Amino acid sequence: MGFLDGLLGGKRQLKGPAPDRLFAMTTAQVTLETGLGLAHRRKAGIVFQPLGTADFTQIVTETEELLTGSAEDTGTKIETADDEFGYRWLVLEDDEFEDLVVSLNLISTQLQSGGYGDRLLAAVFAFDEGGSPIYFIYNFKRGTYYPFVPSGKQSRDTERELRLKAQIGGELPIEEDASRWFPLWEIPL
Amino acid sequence: MALTMFLLGLLYVGFVVALLSAGAGVGVMLVVIGGMTLAQLFLSDKLALRAMGAKEVSPEEAPGLHAMIERLCIQADLPKPKIAVADTDVPNAFAMGRSQKKAVVCATTGIMRTLEPHELEGVMAHELAHVKNHDVLIMTIASFFASVAAMMMQFSLFFGGDGDDSPSGLVILLASALVYAISFMLMLALSRYREFSADRSAALVTGRPSALSSALMKISGAMETVPQHDLREAERMNAFFIVPASVKGSIKTLFSTHPPMEKRLERLAQLERQLQGTAG
Numbered sequence: 001m002g003f004l005d006g007l008l009g010g011k012r013q014l015k016g017p018a019p020d021r022l023f024a025m026t027t028a029q030v031t032l033e034t035g036l037g038l039a040h041r042r043k044a045g046i047v048f049q050p051l052g053t054a055d056f057t058q059i060v061t062e063t064e065e066l067l068t069g070s071a072e073d074t075g076t077k078i079e080t081a082d083d084e085f086g087y088r089w090l091v092l093e094d095d096e097f098e099d100l101v102v103s104l105n106l107i108s109t110q111l112q113s114g115g116y117g118d119r120l121l122a123a124v125f126a127f128d129e130g131g132s133p134i135y136f137i138y139n140f141k142r143g144t145y146y147p148f149v150p151s152g153k154q155s156r157d158t159e160r161e162l163r164l165k166a167q168i169g170g171e172l173p174i175e176e177d178a179s180r181w182f183p184l185w186e187i188p189l
Numbered sequence: 190m191a192l193t194m195f196l197l198g199l200l201y202v203g204f205v206v207a208l209l210s211a212g213a214g215v216g217v218m219l220v221v222i223g224g225m226t227l228a229q230l231f232l233s234d235k236l237a238l239r240a241m242g243a244k245e246v247s248p249e250e251a252p253g254l255h256a257m258i259e260r261l262c263i264q265a266d267l268p269k270p271k272i273a274v275a276d277t278d279v280p281n282a283f284a285m286g287r288s289q290k291k292a293v294v295c296a297t298t299g300i301m302r303t304l305e306p307h308e309l310e311g312v313m314a315h316e317l318a319h320v321k322n323h324d325v326l327i328m329t330i331a332s333f334f335a336s337v338a339a340m341m342m343q344f345s346l347f348f349g350g351d352g353d354d355s356p357s358g359l360v361i362l363l364a365s366a367l368v369y370a371i372s373f374m375l376m377l378a379l380s381r382y383r384e385f386s387a388d389r390s391a392a393l394v395t396g397r398p399s400a401l402s403s404a405l406m407k408i409s410g411a412m413e414t415v416p417q418h419d420l421r422e423a424e425r426m427n428a429f430f431i432v433p434a435s436v437k438g439s440i441k442t443l444f445s446t447h448p449p450m451e452k453r454l455e456r457l458a459q460l461e462r463q464l465q466g467t468a469g
Contacts, residue, residue, distance in 0.1 A: 049264070054466075055466060085256060085257060118264075121263055121264065122263065141263065141264070141266045154249055154252050179268045180260060180268060181268060182260070183256075183259065184260075
């Protein structure tokens with residue numbers, strides 16, 4: 001940020017996505033499954049701000065059509081949900097973990113090539129530990145992952161999250177600043 | 190800014206009178222004012238929160254507000270600020286704190302009642318933009334320079350005017366008065382500019398300029414119907430409010446910390462047109 005930007009009030013644009021490290025999850029998943037015994041929940045999601053503009057709506061529709069097209073080969077199921085904060089979720093379901101990552105990447109590149117990459121909030125991968133979920137949240141702005149383990153409504157198991165960081169930090173680009181480990185309550189995965 | 194001025198002014202009068210009567214020199218005075226500016230930088234957030242009767246709220250106490258701000262923080266790439274709520278009917282919000290890590294964002298119960306969720310989101314994004322743009326720090330530094338000028342003016346008032354044979358006292362007095370007036374006006378202009386900036390960032394972060402517009406309209410409308418004693422109570426806090434508690438008169442524009450409402454709405458409408466792809 002230049003001096004004038006600083007004096008006159010910051011950057012003129014919203015920060016776009018960081019270099020894509022979404023695919024780091026593909027290899028990390030193998031370690032999570034074989035090393036830590038965490039099976040994936042066959043679900044992943046992406047959450048973004050839906051804009052009230054015509055071309056944005058069109059890009060989302062096109063993306064959904066593209067996904068449905070590729071879903072015929074992969075067998076991925078797609079669901080759309082709007083949450084109470086006005087954000088939209090695209091929830092994918094597939095037995096093949098790699099297909100989930102590829103589909104999420106497809107959505108994010110579609111939005112980015114349409115010029116709406118800055119609207120992406122996060123991608124979420126769900127794993128299972130004794131029936132309760134463990135999430136890995138990918139922050140597009142920072143290109144980093146962080147663990148999120150809800151332990152109830154509005155509470156999280158920070159100890160488990162820190163342990164997960166230690167266990168998988170070698171393979172996944174984990175967000176170093178724990179104050180950026182923002183929770184996402186009521187993830188529909 | 191009104192709060193900054195109020196506190197600084199108060200401290201000034203006391204200290205300057207005390208120090209001058211004790212025979213202090215310019216050096217001592219500079220140190221004192223530097224110290225006061227630092228104190229302001231480090232204490233203003235606590236003072237402001239106390240003046241408003243605001244309390245920090247935990248995620249359990251205000252889950253909706255926390256979740257809303259967390260998402261905005263991801264979008265704006267900011268660490269999460271402390272969140273406070275003030276129990277008053279005046280619909281307003283403000284941000285305090287000298288750095289992003291120390292920031293506090295406060296909303297009143299009035300604003301949470303008055304606005305729809307996406308409108309409140311626009312307002313909170315505006316306050317987060319102040320945090321992101323380091324507005325508190327920059328305005329404090331700006332007021333420091335105005336303070337130094339004011340001190341020089343007071344100093345010469347004390348020693349320049351008591352009938353010595355040098356004409357330089359009067360020159361210093363006039364010069365410092367001019368410097369003070371100019372720096373004060375510049376500071377207000379800077380503040381107004383930064384409000385536009387914060388509106389713009391908020392619109393970018395939420396992607397909904399019109400939501401912020403309707404929030405501003407609702408707040409300014411509600412402001413005029415709020416009982417008078419609440420307005421006076423709120424007067425001191427104007428600087429970091431999203432809308433000053435009383436907005437009237439056109440000459441006042443030059444002396445105002447916030448740009449006029451119509452200008453803000455006009456700029457937001459322009460952003461909305463850009464977003465919709467209907468503007469050149």
